[in-house]
């Protein structure tokens with residue numbers, strides 16, 4: 001059954017790029033950069049993966065033509081990782097050819113733990129060829145992340161740090177909020193020490209305030225890293241951070257395949273369910 005888009009409206013900028021573009025423009029006007037994400041994941045046929053590559057390329061070109069302050073976030077499973085690794089790599093490299101030619105940046109989102117190693121391996125290969133045009137994400141809830149972040153920091157990779165949004169087993173993942181926050185702080189310190197421009201993705205005031213305090217104690221300037229938030233969440237916090245001269249980027253998802261992304265947002269925070277109900281009953 002096709003669910004009505006009104007459910008997702010709070011978290012998704014539109015079903016088409018034309019609807020997302022004005023929202024990115026509005027963010028840019030407020031001094032906030034964006035990362036546009038064409039929603040979808042786990043493509044299992046080459047026809048769809050090929051079509052996705054074309055859509056990603058069009059997205060990069062559209063961003064350039066419209067002069068938007070935005071990079072893109074992609075899912076490697078949309079490029080065919082479940083079909084064949086070398087096929088997914090070819091698709092990724094074809095996309096990065098365009099990003100490099102246009103002076104743009106592509107971030108490979110991190111998916112569930114069954115893809116962590118493959119994503120990191122592909123990122124390393126891509127980073128070696130397209131340095132400055134590709135990066136990935138590390139999830140603080142995974143116990144392996146401290147090793148991964150050290151490894152990727154040594155290479156000078158561009159990393160977004162988040163808590164992690166997938167359901168993972170306790171043998172591989174921290175499961176309490178206290179442990180996850182502690183891990184986030186430990187990984188953030190490594191990124192701040194070893195990398196040029198870390199990206200801190202969180203809506204959590206405890207972590208946001210910790211980053212602000214820690215960087216100030218270490219004499220790290222607010223323009224040497226970035227806060228990232230999701231579209232539809234914490235708009236006022238984003239604006240306040242910009243006022244305080246921090247760099248802010250908002251992740252702007254769009255597209256018709258919004259259901260998995262939408263359900264992760266609902267699972268993450270009960271208040272998000274109220275936002276959806278309110279949107280349904282608002283005139």
Ligand SMILES: Cc1cc2nc3c(=O)[nH]c(=O)nc-3n(C[C@H](O)[C@H](O)[C@H](O)COP(=O)(O)OP(=O)(O)OC[C@H]3O[C@@H](n4cnc5c(N)ncnc54)[C@H](O)[C@@H]3O)c2cc1C
Pocket residue numbers: 108109110111137139162163164165166201202203204205206228229230233234250251268269
């Ligand atoms: C830009 C961006 C990119 C991401 N990319 C990925 C990715 O590639 N892979 C992945 O697995 N996950 C990704 N995530 C999701 C991430 O892993 C978390 O699941 C998600 O951000 C929730 O964790 P949190 O730290 O934001 O806050 P939570 O852990 O959900 O909340 C902690 C506390 O923060 C406060 N808080 C949270 N949200 C709000 C709100 N809207 N308003 C007021 N207070 C709030 C509350 O006090 C809450 O108790 C991304 C997140 C962002 C922001």
